[in-house]
Amino acid sequence: MKFAGAMDNADLKPLIQVRDCWKSFPGKASETIHVLEHVNLDIHEGEFVCIVGPSGCGKSTLLNIIGGFIKESRGQVRVDGSPVNGPSPKRIFVFQENGVFPWLTVEENVGFGLMSRPQKEREERVSHYIEMVGLKGFEKSYPRELSGGMRQRVEIARALAADADVLYMDEPFGALDFLTRLKMRADLIRIWQAEKKTILFVTHDIEEAVQLADRVVVMSRRPATVAETVTVELARPRDLDAPGYLSTRDRIFDIMGMDVHGGGLSQ
Numbered sequence: 718m719k720f721a722g723a724m725d726n727a728d729l730k731p732l733i734q735v736r737d738c739w740k741s742f743p744g745k746a747s748e749t750i751h752v753l754e755h756v757n758l759d760i761h762e763g764e765f766v767c768i769v770g771p772s773g774c775g776k777s778t779l780l781n782i783i784g785g786f787i788k789e790s791r792g793q794v795r796v797d798g799s800p801v802n803g804p805s806p807k808r809i810f811v812f813q814e815n816g817v818f819p820w821l822t823v824e825e826n827v828g829f830g831l832m833s834r835p836q837k838e839r840e841e842r843v844s845h846y847i848e849m850v851g852l853k854g855f856e857k858s859y860p861r862e863l864s865g866g867m868r869q870r871v872e873i874a875r876a877l878a879a880d881a882d883v884l885y886m887d888e889p890f891g892a893l894d895f896l897t898r899l900k901m902r903a904d905l906i907r908i909w910q911a912e913k914k915t916i917l918f919v920t921h922d923i924e925e926a927v928q929l930a931d932r933v934v935v936m937s938r939r940p941a942t943v944a945e946t947v948t949v950e951l952a953r954p955r956d957l958d959a960p961g962y963l964s965t966r967d968r969i970f971d972i973m974g975m976d977v978h979g980g981g982l983s984q
């Protein structure tokens with residue numbers, strides 16, 4: 718059975734361990750921007766974890782540290798037991814739709830990371846993942862001929878075809894219209910359940926997080942730490958009108974100091 722909740726994995730060693738992570742950037746003049754402090758986080762293999770928090774609190778910074786693109790100022794991030802010293806082909810970033818190469822066709826984009834593999838295997842993987850993300854028939858199309866949602870599917874297919882164990886997703890559906898976002902969320906869950914990847918997904922959209930995640934990591938304002946982690950114990954596909962869904966969503970708004978019924982900040 719697939720991962721069913723953080724408590725079930727309490728005895729397992731986490732795949733990703735963030736230990737007392739701090740990050741500052743040099744600001745203007747001699748100013749220092751303190752972005753993260755005391756961040757601790759465990760993510761287990763096969764888990765789907767969303768990170769939410771106030772705008773500019775450091776969600777992307779944390780994802781980039783875990784992904785090996787930037788270095789923490791203090792603390793340590795370990796993946797699979799080893800300190801992260803840079804990006805790895807086993808752990809892939811899925812960017813917004815403009816991450817695809819415009820000069821390559823859909824199949825060339827999806828096969829981009831597979832050049833070292835035998836041609837037959839490459840073709841099979843490309844074809845399998847193009848079908849999985851619903852782009853069959855568009856293999857020879859260029860990104861300019863596709864909608865935003867379709868380009869995002871190309872991104873996801875490329876990450877899956879490269880056989881990454883972990884997908885890091887930073888607002889991947891941020892540029893899409895509402896209906897396309899809903900469809901992409903449903904498709905991502907279907908793909909995640911089929912592929913058993915570990916997904917760490919940054920979003921500013923709390924509803925999106927509750928629709929997708931096993932657990933939602935709620936960050937505080939900057940300098941940010943983990944305010945609370947909320948386990949979403951709702952069966953999938955999730956009913957967006959169910960009392961459990963609404964109460965989980967409202968709980969996260971509450972942690973963030975938002976009054977969902979009154980609108981805006983409560984303080």
Ligand SMILES: Nc1ncnc2c1ncn2[C@@H]1O[C@H](COP(=O)(O)OP(=O)(O)OP(=O)(O)O)[C@@H](O)[C@H]1O
Nearest residue numbers: 742743750752771772773774775776777778779921
């Ligand atoms: N390379 C950098 N140099 C200086 N400051 C940076 C750098 N990268 C990020 N910051 C600052 O760190 C803070 C956190 O940025 P980050 O993008 O991680 O936040 P976020 O929560 O992902 O934001 P958003 O919700 O707007 O996407 C911001 O104040 C940003 O200006």
